[in-house]
Amino acid sequence: MIKTGAEIFIECLLKENVKVLFGIPGGQVLPIFDKIFDARDKIKFVLTRHEQGAGHMADGYARSTGDVGVCIATSGPGAANLTTALATANMDSIPVVAFTGQVVTTLIGNDAFQEADTTGITRPVTKHNFLVKDVKDLARTIREAFYIAKTGRPGPVLVDIPADIQRATTEFVWPEKVDIRSYKPVYSGHIGQIKKVADMINSAKQPLLYVGGGIVSSDASTELLKLAEKIHTPVTTTLMAIGCFPPDHPLNLYMPGMHGNYAANHAFQNCDLIIAIGARFDDRVTGKLSAFAPKAKIIHIDIDPTSISKNVMVDIPIVGDAKNVITELLKYVNKKNNKDWLKKISEWQKANPFSYKKDNKLRPQYIIDKISEITKGEAIVVTEVGQNQMWSAQFYKPKYPRHFLSSGGLGTMGYGFPAAIGAKIANPKKTVIDIAGDGSIQMNIQELATAVLNNINVKIVILNNNCLGMVRQWQEMFYKKRYSAVCLAKPNGCLASELSFKRSPLMIPDFVKLAEAYGAVGIRVTKKEDVENTLIKALKIEKTVVMDFLVEEEENVFPMVPAGAALDEIITSLA
Ligand SMILES: Cc1ncc(C[n+]2csc(CCOP(=O)(O)OP(=O)(O)O)c2C)c(N)n1
Numbered sequence: 288m289i290k291t292g293a294e295i296f297i298e299c300l301l302k303e304n305v306k307v308l309f310g311i312p313g314g315q316v317l318p319i320f321d322k323i324f325d326a327r328d329k330i331k332f333v334l335t336r337h338e339q340g341a342g343h344m345a346d347g348y349a350r351s352t353g354d355v356g357v358c359i360a361t362s363g364p365g366a367a368n369l370t371t372a373l374a375t376a377n378m379d380s381i382p383v384v385a386f387t388g389q390v391v392t393t394l395i396g397n398d399a400f401q402e403a404d405t406t407g408i409t410r411p412v413t414k415h416n417f418l419v420k421d422v423k424d425l426a427r428t429i430r431e432a433f434y435i436a437k438t439g440r441p442g443p444v445l446v447d448i449p450a451d452i453q454r455a456t457t458e459f460v461w462p463e464k465v466d467i468r469s470y471k472p473v474y475s476g477h478i479g480q481i482k483k484v485a486d487m488i489n490s491a492k493q494p495l496l497y498v499g500g501g502i503v504s505s506d507a508s509t510e511l512l513k514l515a516e517k518i519h520t521p522v523t524t525t526l527m528a529i530g531c532f533p534p535d536h537p538l539n540l541y542m543p544g545m546h547g548n549y550a551a552n553h554a555f556q557n558c559d560l561i562i563a564i565g566a567r568f569d570d571r572v573t574g575k576l577s578a579f580a581p582k583a584k585i586i587h588i589d590i591d592p593t594s595i596s597k598n599v600m601v602d603i604p605i606v607g608d609a610k611n612v613i614t615e616l617l618k619y620v621n622k623k624n625n626k627d628w629l630k631k632i633s634e635w636q637k638a639n640p641f642s643y644k645k646d647n648k649l650r651p652q653y654i655i656d657k658i659s660e661i662t663k664g665e666a667i668v669v670t671e672v673g674q675n676q677m678w679s680a681q682f683y684k685p686k687y688p689r690h691f692l693s694s695g696g697l698g699t700m701g702y703g704f705p706a707a708i709g710a711k712i713a714n715p716k717k718t719v720i721d722i723a724g725d726g727s728i729q730m731n732i733q734e735l736a737t738a739v740l741n742n743i744n745v746k747i748v749i750l751n752n753n754c755l756g757m758v759r760q761w762q763e764m765f766y767k768k769r770y771s772a773v774c775l776a777k778p779n780g781c782l783a784s785e786l787s788f789k790r791s792p793l794m795i796p797d798f799v800k801l802a803e804a805y806g807a808v809g810i811r812v813t814k815k816e817d818v819e820n821t822l823i824k825a826l827k828i829e830k831t832v833v834m835d836f837l838v839e840e841e842e843n844v845f846p847m848v849p850a851g852a853a854l855d856e857i858i859t860s861l862a
Contacts, residue, residue: 342372501565
């Protein structure tokens with residue numbers, strides 16, 4: 288049947304089973320928005336207040352489900368506003384498809400009104416992107432965009448559609464199959480390599496499983512548990528993999544790296560074999576590369592061949608899907624008992640578990656501990672970036688994968704709240720909580736309007752320390768407490784002259800009033816004894832709730848491996 292480009296867009300989204308679309312309209316996407324209006328019973332459109340918010344909502348939708356998240360923006364400023372969200376999804380391998388309007392094909396390159404070189408701008412921050420120049424290519428392009436986003440190592444794909452292509456007509460043909468000559472992800476590992484890896488595991492005395500987001504995207508948690516138990520090997524889960532190994536399992540070593548678990552970091556430095564699965568040896572994990580895991584042979588299992596031996600030279604690579612490779616590997620590994628190694632690890636674990644001072648002060652870690660306890664790890668927790676993120680990673684213990692969402696690779700402040708909205712829309716029956724800093728939350732606070740108007744029952748927990756806490760911590764530890772531009776309430780710092788940080792009496796903004804201005808519920812908590820009741824009460828309210836916890840201002844995240852130091856040069860507290 289003959290259809291316009293805009294109609295083809297809708298047909299393709301329906302074929303791809305898209306249920307929700309996040310975005311903002313504008314001049315160069317009007318033909319598509321006209322058809323979105325017609326399709327409103329089939330595709331829910333969520334009008335956001337900023338395109339960055341739309342991008343992160345699509346990301347939160349994708350991370351919490353494994354399905355592709357979809358967003359749309361107009362040309363020029365709309366497209367430019369999407370870039371941070373695309374870069375965030377790209378760094379964390381999240382399947383998102385973004386559509387943008389573009390000026391008509393005859394004006395491309397003419398500095399037309401609201402023209403930007405969208406494919407140029409987004410090429411480095413997407414897995415792939417397309418500019419559609421002929422309506423006949425539109426359906427195939429959209430089909431390929433979804434295929435590329437969700438296959439292999441997932442990632443964001445952008446499709447730029449000029450306004451005249453949206454209006455042009457052609458026969459709508461849905462390509463049943465996708466065949467891209469230059470893109471053929473490999474899913475099964477090489478059997479010869481798998482057998483070699485099994486031999487190495489069988490003879491290792493002090494092995495360590497180091498797993499990342501690849502376990503989550505390949506849905507391999509069950510297989511991981513079987514492998515870990517069979518080979519009796521501790522598992523350290525990166526920020527991207529939190530929740531993919533049972534939280535109270537004796538083999539769980541939790542997060543490694545800069546603010547990671549002391550025992551996990553010591554395990555890296557003392558193991559004789561690293562079995563890396565779907566992890567990429569990020570510098571926040573490895574610390575100083577030349578001193579990383581000096582005694583270990585390294586096996587790297589990953590679907591993306593380009594990440595093999597990128598940061599760390601590996602001994603045996605296996606390119607393939609984590610679930611498939613682990614399933615095969617299980618046939619060749621022997622049942623092991625590494626009790627001496629595990630004894631050593633439990634000594635490190637006992638010496639320095641994640642902890643904080645248990646006094647009467649309102650400490651941020653206590654709030655997260657309580658969230659973990661009250662929700663029993665069943666809630667989806669989304670974080671912003673900074674101390675709030677690291678404390679959440681340390682103290683929230685999700686029971687399942689896809690229940691801890693955080694911007695790992697890019698470290699995007701402003702990610703959490705919109706991503707939480709996306710996650711809640713995708714999981715209406717789940718409790719969804721954004722744990723935020725008072726800095727980060729202000730980066731996309733406008734999405735309170737989106738949440739309230741759409742009746743999105745998300746909870747925002749602001750760990751309000753009145754400052755850009757993580758930057759303040761670095762200035763305290765590495766810049767002699769010279770607090771430069773970290774106070775969020777006064778232009779020149781909060782009592783910076785005294786070289787200590789005291790909360791400013793100004794509350795700019797007053798988050799409770801701000802929540803109320805948006806029609807949300809606002810609650811302020813100043814005392815430790817009110818934390819539990821407030822959380823319980825807030826979780827029962829079927830509305831968007833903002834909780835403003837006035838926490839200790841100068842609390843630090845420990846342990847900490849200073850940037851550029853080796854993993855065993857870990858600081859556990861300030862003397
Ligand atoms: C978009 C963006 N800008 C700047 C930074 C650098 N940065 C990292 S953490 C941080 C402070 C975060 O402060 P806040 O949100 O209040 O959280 P806290 O560390 O106090 O928990 C800053 C500015 C960033 N990560 N992202």
